[in-house]
Amino acid sequence: MNGRVFIIGLGLIGGSLALGIKAKHPHCSIIGYDVSDQNVKLGKMLGVIDEKADSIMEGALDADLIIISTPVKETEIIMEMFGELPLKKDVIITDVGSTKGRIMEKAELLSQKGITFIGGHPMAGSHKSGVTAAKSLLFENAFYLITPDNFTDEDKVKCLMNWLGGTKAKFLVITPSEHDLLTGVISHMPHIVAASLVHQADQTSKTNELVTRLAAGGFRDITRIASSSPAMWRDILLHNKEVLLKLLKDWQDEMNLVISLIDEENAEGLFTYFEDAKKFRDELPKNQKGAIPAFYDLYVDVPDYPGVISEITGYLAKEAISITNIRIIETREDINGILVISFQTDEDRMRAQKCIAAYSNYDTTIEK
């Protein structure tokens, strides 16, 4: 397609969508607007947008597709503006917000004026913010939740999916209330729990400084998302208030259960508690992005010395095996580390395992 796509909010998600759209529709024009001039400049410099707009009105008037990729509170305010603007007759407006109930209430006002708003939420992301973190394939294999209202023409939904096809996400149409319950459980609660674990560690570190040195492995894994944007999460929690209050109450009950199991020294109960959780977690579908991003990870036990990463990536480069990510989990302070190398395909991972075995004595494992 060769229309005009207007992106409002040039951050991680807006930027990634811009790149994904351009990949499939190289002849379209991508126009960007952000409250921060710096982000617009960066977006232009990085080739994420073709042109900038100086205001929402300027970018919106001749747009065929408008994507609002701002924090959800801002999204509501921007949607109100659209009711007053002389937009193109067939324009499709969508958003990327992590909540849908309040957004779709606002959409009703637009629908009454004959403007098509289709709610959207790509279910992948990162704790990093800003256009510099944007990637064209951020949403590859991830679910992309779509919440049209009851009056939305099906062709318009198809048209939106066509625009977004370059993201390689899997579209799923659901209702706003279902959306907010599901994301409450698998996204919003984990962010609250991650932040609360960090607060607990922070408190303990005030009396024992070893906490920060020992905070590795499991703690780092489960609290990565506590590094996400505070403004974004403040707004999400306020938007999904009813659902989260209920889930937090359930969570308190859950913690009370654990307290009583420990207090009563109920060994069997505790075993079952972890066993049930492990069973459910182990059976989650792998190799698809989503709440639990799945990669083809290879774990390599390596000595902790400078240069070990380049040594191993050097072996892989010799065999032309491309990697998507690499990181070290430091669980055994000062002695060893575990290098986690992620690949795009299982085949690459198997080739890498063979390659590392051929060039070195390092132990590799697929599951950790």
Ligand SMILES: NC(=O)c1ccc[n+]([C@@H]2O[C@H](COP(=O)([O-])OP(=O)(O)OC[C@H]3O[C@@H](n4cnc5c(N)ncnc54)[C@H](O)[C@@H]3O)[C@@H](O)[C@H]2O)c1
């Ligand atoms: N980060 C994730 O993992 C993730 C995943 C899926 C969906 N989302 C949703 O995507 C949206 C954006 O998140 P992000 O991670 O890209 O954040 P971000 O901070 O990287 O980008 C948001 C951008 O919006 C701009 N902005 C804020 N208010 C604005 C306004 N009134 N007008 C124009 N620009 C404005 C900011 O300057 C910033 O550049 C949020 O609604 C979030 O809920 C985030």
Ligand SMILES: O=C(O)C(=O)C[C@]1(C(=O)O)C=C[C@@H](O)C=C1
């Ligand atoms: O991977 C991460 O850092 C994310 O937190 C991504 C994540 C999630 O909770 O899964 C965060 C918020 C979005 O609305 C969708 C995806």
